[in-house]
Amino acid sequence: MGLNFSKFRTSVKSNYLKIKRSSSSINLTNPSLIKKNVRDEFKFIDGRRYHNVENIHYFFPNDDLEIDRLQLQHYMMRFIWRSNFSSPVRDLLDEGGARVLDVGCGPATWILEMASEFPKSEFIGVDVVPVMPLTIKPQNVNFEQANLLDGLPFPDNHFDFTYIRFLNCAFPFNLWTTHVIPELIRVTKPGGYIEIMEWDTEIYYQGPITGQLMDALVKEIRYHNIDDKIPEKMTSFLQDSRKLKNITNDSRDSPIGKHGGKVGTLALDNSISAFKLCETKFSEELGLTLEEYNALFEFYKKEVDDYKSQIRTHRFWAEKI
Numbered sequence: 001m002g003l004n005f006s007k008f009r010t011s012v013k014s015n016y017l018k019i020k021r022s023s024s025s026i027n028l029t030n031p032s033l034i035k036k037n038v039r040d041e042f043k044f045i046d047g048r049r050y051h052n053v054e055n056i057h058y059f060f061p062n063d064d065l066e067i068d069r070l071q072l073q074h075y076m077m078r079f080i081w082r083s084n085f086s087s088p089v090r091d092l093l094d095e096g097g098a099r100v101l102d103v104g105c106g107p108a109t110w111i112l113e114m115a116s117e118f119p120k121s122e123f124i125g126v127d128v129v130p131v132m133p134l135t136i137k138p139q140n141v142n143f144e145q146a147n148l149l150d151g152l153p154f155p156d157n158h159f160d161f162t163y164i165r166f167l168n169c170a171f172p173f174n175l176w177t178t179h180v181i182p183e184l185i186r187v188t189k190p191g192g193y194i195e196i197m198e199w200d201t202e203i204y205y206q207g208p209i210t211g212q213l214m215d216a217l218v219k220e221i222r223y224h225n226i227d228d229k230i231p232e233k234m235t236s237f238l239q240d241s242r243k244l245k246n247i248t249n250d251s252r253d254s255p256i257g258k259h260g261g262k263v264g265t266l267a268l269d270n271s272i273s274a275f276k277l278c279e280t281k282f283s284e285e286l287g288l289t290l291e292e293y294n295a296l297f298e299f300y301k302k303e304v305d306d307y308k309s310q311i312r313t314h315r316f317w318a319e320k321i
Ligand SMILES: C[S@@+](CC[C@H](N)C(=O)[O-])C[C@H]1O[C@@H](n2cnc3c(N)ncnc32)[C@H](O)[C@@H]1O
Pocket: 051, 056, 057, 058, 062, 070, 071, 074, 103, 104, 105, 106, 107, 108, 109, 110, 126, 127, 128, 129, 131, 146, 147, 148, 149, 164, 165, 166, 167, 170
């Protein structure tokens, strides 16, 4: 891979600044997003901020540190895949008038880039917590605060392209087929596309320290009833819906660690931030003090280089019948 990552990030950043400058007016915040106060909206544990919604299974924080991680992760994905999506919807989005939904949009980095690339189409981001930019945003972007598990606040057959990325840790495994996929299908127009992007909860070519860290992560994921093997099952989930055709998938392996240049270093930083998301639990799990747990990362950094470790991401896309 020709890794000119700094050039790529600079172009993404300048794109984002362009969006900010080009918004001719500041859009009024969607009323559903004008919320009580921060104490009702969030809860704070061990110095990190979390959602405070009862029937939400998602257990990662949503503070500035996590938002930074998600933004960097977006740039990393864009670089690894050399695109923001794989569904054959480019012409439709270019033409204009298409409606695009991003479910669990987080800080909305994907949607902001997409809205700038396809200014004639309309983009809606949904998240259960308001971590998206609510005031300064392009005119073709709107946000709703909603929980997918309560049903998305849109009519049937509404979107031309429905996108969802990295929400595996938000849904216990049985809900993918009972709630998540049916709801994505419901809001998508016949002939429209659904696209799902996920990670493998695995680091390939791993050494013993990586193995221990991953075991702690997988244990935590399973504790929340979340399936760490969802990508292996996604194609059959989509097929079983009987409401989709042209079901396609693709995957990318990419390095984690300095051996992979800038993108590998970014993947490494991203993984360390992820391992630190639940550091109290993970350190207890490994029988380490918090200090010892944090010291482990110096060895982990070296180990991923020694083993030439890799990560794998997947995209699944399908057309609604
Ligand atoms: C790992 S982040 C991914 C964010 C974004 N899709 C991305 O790729 O950068 C998962 C997001 O899903 C949101 N989320 C979790 N459960 C949800 C639910 N039931 N309905 C809507 N959003 C949810 C979280 O608040 C979080 O912002």
